[in-house]
Amino acid sequence: MFLSVAYPAVAYDRYLGLVPPETTEELLSIADELKELRIVHLNSTAIGGGVAEILQSLVPLTTGLGIATERIVINPPPQFFQVTKRIHNLLQGAEGTLSPKELEIYFQSIQNVAEDLRRRHVFADAWFLHDPQLLPMARLLPREFDETWIWICHIDLTTPNRGVLDTLLPLTKDYDRLIFSLESYVPDGLGETPSIFIAPPAIDPLAVKNIPLDRDRALKLVAAMGVDPDRPLVTQVSRFDLWKDPWGVIDAFRLARESVPGLQLGLLGLSQAADDPEALDVVASVTEHAAGDPDIHIYFDAVGLPTTIDEVVNAFQVASEVVIQKSLREGFGLTVTEGMWKGKAVLGGNVGGIRIQIENGVTGYLVDSSEECASRIVELMQDPDLRSRMGEAAREAVRERFLMPSLALDYLKVVKAHVMPPSVSAPSQNGYRATKKHALA
Numbered sequence: 346m347f348l349s350v351a352y353p354a355v356a357y358d359r360y361l362g363l364v365p366p367e368t369t370e371e372l373l374s375i376a377d378e379l380k381e382l383r384i385v386h387l388n389s390t391a392i393g394g395g396v397a398e399i400l401q402s403l404v405p406l407t408t409g410l411g412i413a414t415e416r417i418v419i420n421p422p423p424q425f426f427q428v429t430k431r432i433h434n435l436l437q438g439a440e441g442t443l444s445p446k447e448l449e450i451y452f453q454s455i456q457n458v459a460e461d462l463r464r465r466h467v468f469a470d471a472w473f474l475h476d477p478q479l480l481p482m483a484r485l486l487p488r489e490f491d492e493t494w495i496w497i498c499h500i501d502l503t504t505p506n507r508g509v510l511d512t513l514l515p516l517t518k519d520y521d522r523l524i525f526s527l528e529s530y531v532p533d534g535l536g537e538t539p540s541i542f543i544a545p546p547a548i549d550p551l552a553v554k555n556i557p558l559d560r561d562r563a564l565k566l567v568a569a570m571g572v573d574p575d576r577p578l579v580t581q582v583s584r585f586d587l588w589k590d591p592w593g594v595i596d597a598f599r600l601a602r603e604s605v606p607g608l609q610l611g612l613l614g615l616s617q618a619a620d621d622p623e624a625l626d627v628v629a630s631v632t633e634h635a636a637g638d639p640d641i642h643i644y645f646d647a648v649g650l651p652t653t654i655d656e657v658v659n660a661f662q663v664a665s666e667v668v669i670q671k672s673l674r675e676g677f678g679l680t681v682t683e684g685m686w687k688g689k690a691v692l693g694g695n696v697g698g699i700r701i702q703i704e705n706g707v708t709g710y711l712v713d714s715s716e717e718c719a720s721r722i723v724e725l726m727q728d729p730d731l732r733s734r735m736g737e738a739a740r741e742a743v744r745e746r747f748l749m750p751s752l753a754l755d756y757l758k759v760v761k762a763h764v765m766p767p768s769v770s771a772p773s774q775n776g777y778r779a780t781k782k783h784a785l786a
């Protein structure tokens with residue numbers, strides 16, 4: 346019903362010099378206070394998508410800070426993912442309702458995981474439950490100790506389907522703390538409790554996807570995948586998903602190419618999440634929209650890549666003159682952060698989390714349509730100085746706010762706000778340390 350993913354600890358020293366010293370100082374101090382705690386993160390997919398991306402870096406980082414951190418990935422039946430993909434779409438604004446059968450699959454699948462967790466004696470001082478997939482867990486897993494329950498909502502709740510939101514919101518009452526990526530995602534109707542925190546996601550500068558990659562190697566890798574390294578390239582890296590608007594990217598590319606001869610487009614969706622059953626339909630439709638254009642490179646199959654998926658993503662972002670993320674809804678948009686960290690001017694859809702990352706005209710451009718996206722591509726392609734100025738400002742903005750140690754700090758602050766450091770508690774038999782609930786000022 347679930348699988349525990351083990352990671353070796355990463356020594357924090359490796360982040361020194363990459364993040365602002367104030368972040369490091371605060372993080373080391375809070376980690377020291379909380380180091381007796383045991384933290385468990387639960388999410389619904391081992392790879393693919395932003396949450397998986399975050400957890401594979403966050404867990405080794407906090408482990409390296411001396412806090413025992415475990416990552417658990419649930420392993421429900423495929424029908425669960427059909428339902429949760431619908432829930433995801435509905436919460437991001439799609440029309441429709443959830444049928445009693447769908448709700449039963451949703452609750453029953455989580456109930457099975459909850460029973461399994463207790464059967465296998467998994468305990469924690471602080472539980473981080475990620476996204477709507479895991480939302481019912483706090484209700485279904487009986488509390489045996491004074492555990493802290495935190496639900497993290499990574500999705501864009503700006504214009505949710507109200508009926509579905511109202512069905513699910515009562516489940517938040519079983520949590521001690523809720524975390525949203527942005528202030529504007531906090532839905533109406535949560536009431537006074539539980540306390541709400543805002544913690545935007547982050548990228549890992551030590552990950553293969555984000556470490557410095559020599560431009561020559563990047564060009565070699567994209568060339569090995571069929572891109573002409575001597576002609577300009579723009580890329581969108583995204584799961585093939587309705588909200589990422591790959592069709593709109595193609596439209597923008599076609600318009601821009603009229604003014605930028607030889608322009609090429611890369612659409613990369615290599616790491617499809619296991620919880621995304623719609624992806625293949627989207628790929629088929631996008632391929633049809635590309636109509637066999639030899640300069641539109643669509644990648645959705647990881648078989649036969651010249652290197653790892655992560656290095657391929659890095660290579661496309663480095664080799665591109667402009668990085669695009671033309672989403673119509675976006676909880677945060679790690680691909681925007683990744684492009685900015687590589688010193689690229691990023692064109693992002695003017696929605697959700699992209700808006701808090703891109704300062705329009707300074708660290709990239711926000712676009713509202715394919716036409717606008719096309720004209721910004723042309724402007725940037727014709728002005729290399731503007732590209733490099735924006736790219737530098739973009740990298741600095743990420744360094745200040747969106748690297749993994751900042752996110753680790755935010756999460757630990759949420760834990761600290763709820764538990765008292767365990768200097769006053771005694772370890773129990775299974776290694777779990779009962780802690781006193783204590784709201785810190």
Ligand code: UDP
Nearest residue numbers: 394395398583584613614615616678679680
């Ligand atoms: N990603 C990847 N390979 C792909 C497509 C996406 O590794 O082919 C990664 C991407 O680099 C980013 C994450 O998946 O780190 C997507 O996160 P984001 O927040 O942009 O979107 P989400 O998929 O969570 O909606």
